Amino acid sequence: MKKSENKYWALVVFAGLFEVFWVSGLKYSSTPLQWFGTTIAIIISFYLLILTSSKLPASTAYAVFVGLGAAGTVVAEMVVFGEPVHIAKIILLCTLLIGVIGLKLVTHDSPSTEQQDTARAKEGK
Template structure:
């Protein structure tokens, strides 16, 4: 569940990053602020249980990839080079996650 919190935090990161670009009303700005709070709360919670270097790299990688994907869905240009770099980024993120060694007792909770 610890890495699940990181994934959920990254989803909320995508929400607030897109909110910074597209929010125009008070309701949209409120949702953006809620996404910021939830994202950082989950990230801070995860730092107490996971190695900070790997956690932050995975968090920012997932957030970056998610933001690019949502941007493309919303009409930003799609290029072969961008897609290739996204695949490389995700391979790096997955590799970091798979090679992160948790200390004994960290796998609880």
């Protein structure tokens, strides 16, 4: 994996963090300022996901985004908003994260458009 790909995976993680903010905001916002913050979090989250989708396998990036967002939202609900903690939730969250990490590890990035263009150019010579 190239350093530039690591940068895009980091952006997917940040997009997932912003997803936690906006999902919680949808549930708990009650003032215009809170709704504004929720809207900004939605925009940032999806902007980062769209930005990365041209550089990473879209299906894997989306799975990581959704998995981290879902896990983060459940943890935020328990830690910040006082939702009850159950061992079953913890086990299922760990299972979800293992699946997301496993999917990321077994997904091989396809050659970039630049690499494909270079290969075609070499074949044409």
